[in-house]
Amino acid sequence: MINDPVADTNFILHADTKTAEQMGRPFGGMRGKFKDAIKGSVEYRKQEAIANGSMNKEDLGTQTIAGVSAQGTRITHTIPTGQIGNEKPIVIVSEHWYSNDLQVLVMSKRSDPRFGDTTYTLTNIQRSEPNASLFQVPSDYKVTQGGPGRHGEKVLQAPPPSPEN
Numbered sequence: 341m342i343n344d345p346v347a348d349t350n351f352i353l354h355a356d357t358k359t360a361e362q363m364g365r366p367f368g369g370m371r372g373k374f375k376d377a378i379k380g381s382v383e384y385r386k387q388e389a390i391a392n393g394s395m396n397k398e399d400l401g402t403q404t405i406a407g408v409s410a411q412g413t414r415i416t417h418t419i420p421t422g423q424i425g426n427e428k429p430i431v432i433v434s435e436h437w438y439s440n441d442l443q444v445l446v447m448s449k450r451s452d453p454r455f456g457d458t459t460y461t462l463t464n465i466q467r468s469e470p471n472a473s474l475f476q477v478p479s480d481y482k483v484t485q486g487g488p489g490r491h492g493e494k495v496l497q498a499p500p501p502s503p504e505n
Contacts (some may be wrong), residue, residue: 342476362486411440433451
């Protein structure tokens, strides 16, 4: 797959047929608006949980992770006894380390007694501009357009108007 954020397009490469299926963005210009709406909803729920005492948010300051300066936040969420059939409180701890410089999450840790521990770390961070060839379809591939029922924009288009009788 080739994801070109500058050209705002994706290609799915099929090595067996030497074809590249060009896909538009599923939500076009609405993508950012949906993302903002979801983010706002999640943030609202977090603030509500902090207000009622089931969640605590803590600033961890700045730390260098993988050579990048990152701002840390720890969120501790407690599920009270009996809320989900649990016999005692369940404490879930999440840490997020975000680089304002790169605008990306560089590390996250989550500890949940129901599912165990999970750690994500961004590695091999390259600050140099990527080679443009990484975003180009190989010259021996034929480019086709993604169609209905696939990942292309046509999936989200309104149906044609009904014929008038």
